[in-house]
Amino acid sequence: MKLIFQLAWRFRSSKQQNGYISFISASSTAGIALGCFVLILLLSVMNGFERELKDRLLSIIPHGELYAVGSDGIADWPQAIASFETDSRIESIQPYTKATGMLQKGKNMKAIELVGIDTQYAQNDGMLNSVPTGQWQAFSDDPKGVMLGAGAMKKLDIKVGDKVKLLLPQLSDDLSIRAPKTLWLNVLGVVNIGGELDNHIGYMHLKLASETLGITHGVQGLRFRYHDPFIAPIITREMGYGFSQEVYMSDWTRTQGHLYQDIQLVRVVVYITLILVIGVACFNIVSTLVMAVNEKQSEIAMLKTMGTTEGRIVLIFMLQGFINGLIGTLIGLACGVLMALNLSTVAQGFEQLTGIQFLSGDIYFIDFLPSQLKWHEVYVTGIIALSLTILATLYPAKKAAEVNPASVLGH
Structure with a gap:
């Protein structure tokens, strides 16, 4: 050789x-x-x-969502959360309500999607780790507080401490458009997610969002984080098909999967x-x-x-x-x-x-x-x-x- x-x-x-x-x-x-x-x-x-x-991205956005078909929201949601928490594949669960409308600062307006969150569940979830501790505490203490994406704040020239107006559309029984509901919110924090999400997302308090939208059961849906986000479609559908009421199912592969x-x-x-x-x-x-x-x-x-x-x-x-x-x-x-x-x-x-x-x-x-x-x-x-x-x-x-x-x- x-x-x-x-x-x-x-x-x-x-x-x-x-x-x-x-x-x-x-x-x-x-x-x-x-x-x-x-x-x-x-x-x-x-x-x-x-x-x-x-x-x-997947540390901030939910891996899976179940949200009510009807306008009343998720019935007995605390019991549903307790039941889901026994599943070892689930890392955390958070109730939420989404409010989609127009955010106004002076003469400038921009479409926004505000997610109503419960501060106790959000702390356990860890989804707001990008928010400074002082801003998170200020938001937790003010029921009319709001945290906005950095892109949205930049486009509307909003700074922490400003007041902004939220306009939420309303439909009458005959589906005609009525005058929008108006909310004044205090900007108390900045959320840095990155990319397009920063331009149209924000967080407000769950109770205020549900009351404003008339969610009688208190929450519109449940958001899930899994230990393995890549099996989200399977777990989410499995939970949705077995849920006690009719719900829509969604997961991150549908919203950010591209x-x-x-x-x-x-x-x-x-x-x-x-x-x-x-x-x-x-x-x-x-x-x-x-x-x-x-x-x-x-x-x-x-x-x-x-x-x-x-x-x-x-x-x-x-x-x-x-x-x-x-x-x-x-x-x-x-x-x-x-x-x-x-x-x-x-x-x-x-x-x-x-x-x-x-x-x-x-x-x-x-x-x-x-x-x-x-x-x-x-x-x-x-x-x-x-x-x-x-x-x-x-x-x-x-x-x-x-x-x-x-x-x-x-x-």
């Missing part, structure tokens, strides 16, 4: 080797390295987006595309080895006359191509891992240097480029690259083994 390795290395690094062959060999190695590097980097970015989606689906789609496209790029680079090894076999026919013939078997000839040229692929794979993986571990820092430095922002917090739910390296993806990428390299060496190695010493040396 040592002799096979020495011959493969000698053939690969021979100074007499044609310059064009050397160039093709180097480009195939560089192509494999680049493909592995970009694949590791982009997969890490997709992992980072998925992590931020789970840790940021973000997760986009991440998964991009991940699949990236994987397929870059595996093909690695494949093309690997099969450049075919050209390199075919030309090397043609150039080294006399050496191959001499080895055969000295008793080298065809199997060993095959191994020599397979090993020669494998070395190219191994070098490219190791360089690509090393660079990809190094960049993935430091991508956020590198991206921030580039933004400060050029003034170009990759992600805007007004559009996306984060304002930085996330990255999370998963080692099993590094291993899979390396295995795929090396497997394609081995496949690419089979044909040229077989052609090398078929060289006829008599015809070559006879000339």
Whole structure:
């Protein structure tokens, strides 16, 4: 085996080797390295987006909701909460009432969706961790307090301590529009969720929201957080079908699921595309080895006359191509891992240097480029690259083994 390795290395690094062959060999190695590097980097970015989606967005929005079909709300909701709390898959439950209307500050108006929450349940839920403690306490103490998304406050030029008017539409029995209900609310806190949600969401007190909307049972629905948010559709439907009254069912995959689906789609496209790029680079090894076999026919013939078997000839040229692929794979993986571990820092430095922002917090739910390296993806990428390299060496190695010493040396 040592002799096979020495011959493969000698053939690969021979100074007499044609310059064009050397160039093709180097480009195939560089192509494999680049493909592995970009694949590791982009997969890490997709992992980072998925992590931020789970840790940021899904830590604030509910994973699942059950809300009453009728206008009276959820009957016996404290008993329903007590019953659901026995399910080990549920992390927390919170009663709520939604009030959708227009928020007015001076002459400026904006559509808003205010969620009425119970402060005791909200504290246990942890959904308002982004609100400073002082603002949360002020909101808890004022029954007419409201906390608004940072985007909504910016668009209406609202500051903490201002008073705002909430206009809620009303329908008469014949479905004609009546004069809207008006509420004056005290802005006591800012909610930073990120992305579009900041532009149209806010929180008010559950009791005030239910009384204003005429919810006689006190709450319009129940919001759930699960230990595993990715099974929300299954659990929510299971609870909804078994609920004691008619309810609508919703979960985060219906409201924000497009973000997760986009991440998964991009991940699949990236994987397929870059595996093909690695494949093309690997099969450049075919050209390199075919030309090397043609150039080294006399050496191959001499080895055969000295008793080298065809199997060993095959191994020599397979090993020669494998070395190219191994070098490219190791360089690509090393660079990809190094960049993935430091991508956020590198991206921030580039933004400060050029003034170009990759992600805007007004559009996306984060304002930085996330990255999370998963080692099993590094291993899979390396295995795929090396497997394609081995496949690419089979044909040229077989052609090398078929060289006829008599015809070559006879000339």
